[in-house]
Amino acid sequence: PNLPAKFNSERHNLTLGAQWELDLWGRVRASKRAARASAMGQAADFAGARHSLAGQVSKAWMLSIESHQQLRLARSTVTTYKTTVERIRARYKQGVGSSLDFRLAEASLAAAKANVAERIASASQATRQLEILLGKIPLNQIQVPDKLPKMPSTIPVGIPADILSRRPDIVSAEQGLKAAGANVREAKANLYPNISLTGNTGTSTSELNKLVSGDSFVWNIGANILQPIFQGGRLRQNVIIQKANLKSAESNFRSVVISALGEVENALDTEVQLLIMDKSLEDANEQSKAAANIAQERYDQGLENIITLLEARRRAIEAESRWWSIRRRLLDNRINLHLALGGGFKITDNQILNY
Structure with a gap:
């Protein structure tokens, strides 16, 4: 069909509307503050999970290293006992020594x-656990260093509580407290009427080329007074609920801070005791090895019995094994202290968490 060159009647309408709420009672501000605090709290929770995972990986790494050290010590012990058994067998064949010596040595070798x-x-279990924490398939293939790392620097005196x-x-508990306080203010503000400004802008033309040429902006300023008559009970009840939530947030914040202080104190006290144990076991390790060597020489000379020799060997092995365990526990405890403090011993620009 043929279209007419010009429409006889044509009208275009364009209407835009907008509404702004006057925040006379602070409801909108409180709502925004609550939302921001909640978002920051969630970011802090994520950072906490990240820190916790880093601590778990570090501990698993240390445990894997120590487990392999213990394994090497155990294999070295087998080699030592094999040598002892061969010496006793040779002495027994020469008519020196007794079958009791031989059987005691064989029993120690079997153990x-x-x-x-x-x-x-x-060692396999520790390595697989490390691989799991690293997101790898637990195939017991990851390689760890032969020795535990050296202990970091000593703890400075007078760590500030802040x-x-x-x-x-x-941080999460603090932001939760802020959000709860903002929610109380928002709930109280809801008891008052909402006042809004409504604006409408419109154009009307009978020709297309005049659609956007008109510049007409009409404001309707009105007070939409919504008295909370029918919702008064519900709104007042919400205030009570939000106040209860605020008290709960205050209690939670207090509990988190006290728990954090306890974790720091425990880690500091544990380090002191572990350092004492570390020094004692290091001395015990050196003395036990020396005693085992002396016992071996005296046994070879016929001046000592097999029981003394085997006991000296057992003590030397036990002292070294316990020493490795204490050194790993020292490193684990330093990790605990790092987590308890939320980082190192000083707050620097690159250590401040941005939530």
């Missing part, structure tokens, strides 16, 4: 072999 199997299982303010859980 050492069993310990190797146990250490293999422990250093705990960077802990993610404290």
Whole structure:
């Protein structure tokens, strides 16, 4: 069909509307503050989970290293006992020594072999746990260093208490407290009427080329007074609920801070005791090795019995094994202290968490 060159009647309408609420009672401000505090709290929770995972990975790494050290010690013990058994066998064939010596040495060798199997299982389990935490398939293939790292620098005296303010859980609890306070203010503001401004802008033309040429902006300023008559009971009840939530948030914040202080104190006290144990076991390790060597020489000379020799060997092995365990526990405790403080011993620009 043929279209007419010009429409006889044509009209275009364009209307835009907008509404702004006058925040006379602070309801909108409180709502925004609550939302922002909640978002920052969630960011802090994420940072806390990240820190916790880093601590778990670090501890698993240390445990894997120590487990392999214990395994090497167990295998070395088997080698030592094999040598002892061969010496006793040779002495027994020469008519020196007794079958009791030989059987006691064989029993110690068998126990050492069993310990190797146990250490293999422990090392494999520790390595697989590390691989799981790293998001790898637990195939017991990850390689770890042969020795535990050296202990970091000593703890400085007089760590400021406000250093705990960077802990993610404290940040989260603090933001939760702020959000709860803002929610109370918002609930109270809801008891008052909402006042809004409504604006309408419109154009009307009979020709297309005049659609956007008109510049007409008409404001309707009106007070939409919504008296909360029928919702008064519900709104007042919401205020009570939000106040209860605020008290709960205050209690939670207090509990988190106290718990954080306890974790720091425990870690500091534990380090002192572990350092004492570390020094004592280091001395015990050196003395036990020296005693075992002396016992071996005296046994070879016929001046000592097999029981003394085997006991000296057992003590030397036990002292070294315990020493490795204490050194790993020292590193674990330093990780605990790092987590308890929310970082190192000083707050620097690159250590401040941005939530």
